[in-house]
Amino acid sequence: xxxxxxxxxxxxxxxxxxxxxxxxxxxxxxxxxxxxxxxxxxxxxxxxxxxxxxxxxxxxxxxxxxxxxxxxxxxxxxxxxxxxxxxxxxxxxxxxxxxxxxxxxxxxxxxxxxxxxxxxxxxxxxxxxxxxxxxxxxxxxxxxxxxxxxxxxxxxxxxxxxxxxxxxxxxxxxxxxxxxxxxxxxxxxxxxxxxxxxxxxxxxxxxxxxxxxxxxxxxxxxxxxxxxxxxxxxxxxxxxxxxxxxxxxxxxxxxxxxxxxxxxxxxxxxxxxxxxxxxxxxxxxxxxxxxxxxxxxxxxxxxxxxxxxxxxxxxxxxxxx
Ligand SMILES: NC(=O)c1ccc[n+]([C@@H]2O[C@H](COP(=O)([O-])OP(=O)(O)OC[C@H]3O[C@@H](n4cnc5c(N)ncnc54)[C@H](OP(=O)(O)O)[C@@H]3O)[C@@H](O)[C@H]2O)c1
Numbered sequence: 001x002x003x004x005x006x007x008x009x010x011x012x013x014x015x016x017x018x019x020x021x022x023x024x025x026x027x028x029x030x031x032x033x034x035x036x037x038x039x040x041x042x043x044x045x046x047x048x049x050x051x052x053x054x055x056x057x058x059x060x061x062x063x064x065x066x067x068x069x070x071x072x073x074x075x076x077x078x079x080x081x082x083x084x085x086x087x088x089x090x091x092x093x094x095x096x097x098x099x100x101x102x103x104x105x106x107x108x109x110x111x112x113x114x115x116x117x118x119x120x121x122x123x124x125x126x127x128x129x130x131x132x133x134x135x136x137x138x139x140x141x142x143x144x145x146x147x148x149x150x151x152x153x154x155x156x157x158x159x160x161x162x163x164x165x166x167x168x169x170x171x172x173x174x175x176x177x178x179x180x181x182x183x184x185x186x187x188x189x190x191x192x193x194x195x196x197x198x199x200x201x202x203x204x205x206x207x208x209x210x211x212x213x214x215x216x217x218x219x220x221x222x223x224x225x226x227x228x229x230x231x232x233x234x235x236x237x238x239x240x241x242x243x244x245x246x247x248x249x250x251x252x253x254x255x256x257x258x259x260x261x262x263x264x265x266x267x268x269x270x271x272x273x274x275x276x277x278x279x280x281x282x283x284x285x286x287x288x289x290x291x292x293x294x295x296x297x298x299x300x301x302x303x304x305x306x307x308x309x310x311x312x313x314x315x316x317x318x319x320x321x
Contacts, residue, residue: 205282272305
């Protein structure tokens with residue numbers, strides 16, 4: 001797979017990474033979104049992702065309160081990956097916490113991910129009991145100390161991103177990334193200034209839930225009863241109910257038709273579109289509960305969508321802008 005620079009750093013990442021929320025072992029409120037590790041074979045998924053060319057992994061403190069970070073390290077060691085051979089991103093959980101917690105919790109992050117260094121550390125969402133300036137000052141200190149290589153944020157608005165970037169510049173750094181929800185069924189960032197600001201400041205946007213949590217694979221449209229067999233909260237979400245599926249069906253139908261022409265899957269077309277439509281700014285981190293899914297998602301760049309196809313997909317999902 002080709003590689004891109006993460007923001008203005010010298011870190012090189014493949015446009016498709018692996019989202020590792022799925023390795024939470026159903027621990028904690030966020031972790032219960034996915035099945036336990038009895039059903040999700042994190043080692044096999046990580047190995048498949050590596051074999052298919054993926055070079056980076058996105059985890060977080062809150063994904064099973066450290067369990068996902070443990071599994072990332074375990075999976076990489078099991079696959080005989082040497083420290084520094086891949087890129088590892090994690091996140092600090094900010095709710096009700098001061099900026100001092102960034103410094104206090106870094107040793108736990110490092111220990112769990114050991115022997116792999118933390119390349120990117122992100123503020124998970126803008127809800128800390130601290131100013132953005134204070135959070136960025138604490139992050140900058142971690143860079144200075146060599147605990148992390150780059151600083152990112154997640155779920156930040158355009159103005160919050162700008163403030164974070166400005167605060168880091170005072171320390172001679174730049175904001176590397178903003179991890180945001182982005183897919184053909186969630187296109188808010190194209191209208192709310194986030195995409196525009198990222199382009200202007202040279203910040204990479206990391207698209208989370210890039211398959212709309214599985215909807216863009218078309219499997220829930222083909223078999224609406226499937227979601228009830230899934231562990232977790234998707235079955236309660238409007239997008240997975242009859243009306244929601246009706247709304248997204250036209251997008252899925254276009255993906256299916258284009259996928260057929262290329263001999264690929266709708267999920268691969270959706271990911272290919274996402275990381276190409278806006279140039280190099282957007283990369284994506286699809287999650288997987290099975291090795292086969294990671295294999296498929298990693299293969300999303302094995303074909304080229306024509307300008308006409310990119311435009312047709314864009315047109316079909318206009319109602320999600
Ligand atoms: N920063 C944040 O606030 C935030 C929020 C959410 C997620 N994230 C990150 O983004 C990553 C991805 O987001 P996500 O997990 O919410 O959504 P997603 O990547 O859009 O969907 C992942 C789910 O879709 C299904 N799937 C994936 N590939 C498939 C394929 N090729 N064929 C069939 N089904 C497939 C799997 O679920 P089933 O097999 O169960 O159907 C998988 O668990 C997470 O792992 C996490 O690292 C970050």
